[in-house]
Amino acid sequence: MTHTVTLIPGDGIGPELAAEARRCIDATGVAINWDVVEAGLSSFKKHGTPLPRAVLDSIEKNHVALKGPLTTPAGSGYRSVNVQLRHHFDLYACIRPCKTITGFKSALQDVDLVIIRENTEDLYSGIEFQEQDAATRELIELVKKTLDKDIPPDSGISLKPISRTATRRIAQFAFDYARRHKRNKITAVTKSNIMKYTDGLFFEEIRNVSYSFPSVPLEHIYIDNLCFQLVSAPQQFDIILTPNLYGDIVSDLCAGLVGGLGMAPSANIGDNCAIFEAVHGSAPKYAGKNEMNPCALILAGVMMLRHVGEHAAADRLQAAVEKVVREGQYVTRDLNPRQPVGTREMADRIMYFLQ
Numbered sequence: 426m427t428h429t430v431t432l433i434p435g436d437g438i439g440p441e442l443a444a445e446a447r448r449c450i451d452a453t454g455v456a457i458n459w460d461v462v463e464a465g466l467s468s469f470k471k472h473g474t475p476l477p478r479a480v481l482d483s484i485e486k487n488h489v490a491l492k493g494p495l496t497t498p499a500g501s502g503y504r505s506v507n508v509q510l511r512h513h514f515d516l517y518a519c520i521r522p523c524k525t526i527t528g529f530k531s532a533l534q535d536v537d538l539v540i541i542r543e544n545t546e547d548l549y550s551g552i553e554f555q556e557q558d559a560a561t562r563e564l565i566e567l568v569k570k571t572l573d574k575d576i577p578p579d580s581g582i583s584l585k586p587i588s589r590t591a592t593r594r595i596a597q598f599a600f601d602y603a604r605r606h607k608r609n610k611i612t613a614v615t616k617s618n619i620m621k622y623t624d625g626l627f628f629e630e631i632r633n634v635s636y637s638f639p640s641v642p643l644e645h646i647y648i649d650n651l652c653f654q655l656v657s658a659p660q661q662f663d664i665i666l667t668p669n670l671y672g673d674i675v676s677d678l679c680a681g682l683v684g685g686l687g688m689a690p691s692a693n694i695g696d697n698c699a700i701f702e703a704v705h706g707s708a709p710k711y712a713g714k715n716e717m718n719p720c721a722l723i724l725a726g727v728m729m730l731r732h733v734g735e736h737a738a739a740d741r742l743q744a745a746v747e748k749v750v751r752e753g754q755y756v757t758r759d760l761n762p763r764q765p766v767g768t769r770e771m772a773d774r775i776m777y778f779l780q
């Protein structure tokens with residue numbers, strides 16, 4: 426069977442990594458018809474929009490996409506295309522596995538955890554009030570009137586909505602995932618001692634859902650303690666369930682535990698579509714240098730292959746990546762700073778083990 430998959434090469438280091446991921450996925454023998462479309466900064470410069478209609482149409486039609494990282498200009502410019510895609514397709518669950526590769530020399534061993542992150546709400550909802558806008562002044566007045574709290578008049582404000590509906594949905598997804606993947610427990614992450622009405626609600630609703638899954642234990646941890654525990658004893662965690670922003674930050678931390686951002690894949694899942702990508706960004710200063718690790722995007726490809734039911738090919742590709750990393754001789758600078766090879770050469774070695 427041929428699968429049609431949308432491929433967004435992305436910005437910065439995206440195109441070179443996407444090319445290698447595509448080669449490696451094709452080398453598994455799975456028939457994929459790649460529908461290549463352009464989004465992000467390159468599209469903005471050419472077409473005046475970072476997210477052309479053709480990109481949305483392609484994902485809508487194919488239901489599955491592999492995406493290189495996209496640049497989001499800091500401060501001004503356009504809003505994050507990644508966040509727009511997650512909202513547009515209601516990709517409410519973000520899954521980020523973090524696993525040490527047995528035999529690879531790293532500071533930590535035996536880490537095998539999955540971050541499941543609510544992907545649509547929280548401080549990522551993009552509801553922001555600009556400093557000095559009339560609406561911002563009104564909001565400041567409303568807060569004074571209703572809560573008797575002062576917000577300095579020269580403030581910008583970002584809102585953090587967390588709903589029972591979205592929390593219930595991600596909790597059900599996480600418990601179901603735990604059951605299907607034989608995971609042992611879920612650790613929910615909040616700062617509910619400070620944000621009672623948002624983080625407090627998040628944990629309360631997760632606990633409600635947990636009653637329907639008695640075989641999956643649930644525990645709770647504050648985000649600050651989680652960070653300490655992760656760098657001291659990450660092996661104690663299995664599934665970490667977080668609201669949107671904490672999940673984003675903790676994913677980078679966890680990537681650092683298991684070999685760095687070059688090794689960390691990510692899946693954004695909704696009821697109708699799924700987009701697979703690396704956790705890392707477009708690292709523009711390394712663009713075109715053939716230096717960055719292609720594995721995060723290749724492992725995102727592994728997740729994509731599983732999603733479309735190609736489990737045998739996914740297993741083979743994952744095993745090939747692990748062999749190359751364990752062998753340590755044909756790897757990029759992040760994994761072997763003394764004698765690195767290039768992006769393309771590392772992908773060549775992965776393909777060698779696929780033969």
Ligand code: NAD
Nearest residue numbers: 494495496497498507686687704705706707708717718759
């Ligand atoms: P980044 O992830 O692009 O880079 C941070 C550092 O991580 C790099 O300097 C590099 O040392 C390392 N790194 C990243 N990818 C690597 C790889 N494949 N192999 C080895 N090392 C790697 O983060 P940033 O510099 O904060 O962001 C750059 C741009 O990417 C921004 O515009 C940001 O908005 C965007 N971004 C996009 C996504 C996405 O598309 N999902 C995610 C994060 C950031």
